[in-house]
Amino acid sequence: MLSSRRVIVSAAVLAVLGLALFLFLRRSGDDATEPSPGNVVQPGAPGQSGRSLSAEDLRTISPPAHTPADARFMQRMIPHHGQALEMTALVKDRSTNVDLNLLAQRIEVSQQDEIGQMQRWLKDRGQEVPQGHSGHDPSMPGMLTGEQMVQLTSARGVEFDRLFLEFMIRHHEGALAMVRELYASGGGLEPASDRFAREVDADQTIEISRMREMLAKLG
16 A cells, blocks of 8 residues: 555645635635635645645645656556556466456456556647557566566466466556655656556555465465
């Protein structure tokens, strides 16, 4: 799970969303539901208390923009997801394990969708969009080497099941490390990039737990 920095970032995003709602209500002229500026609190730095925002403060605040760290995270995560899809494509012809096949299908559907989200995010912000899922960078956390992919491709039955789970756990842990790197490098403040990173972190943490249970059953 993410560090206390992640909690602070999320709190900041929630505050921005609250500000957006406040401004919308002001423009709508709905005085009956307009919140008092004193009810909106800007989170402080670690160890410091927050402060109530005035009406003037609210008029000048806008949601945080994306950073180079956000773009780099998306650009690297696309081929990272791409390798996961290469791994799941091997399952159907090499494993008769029903649970493993269902897991592979879940990973395939979710990561295909996330690749589309990342491509749109980059395009909408005028950033370079990686073409396809190629160009795997072995320096990225959790990426399988060419030799490991050959090893996985050559395996069958229970041997394949065990290798797949071991390699995919490592691959997912690499994705979680990339999320941590995003926040550590000053990214994840933009609401859209923060939301996407949190979803990746939550989904892959759950899948790691499930895969560890499945691996334990194999003995």
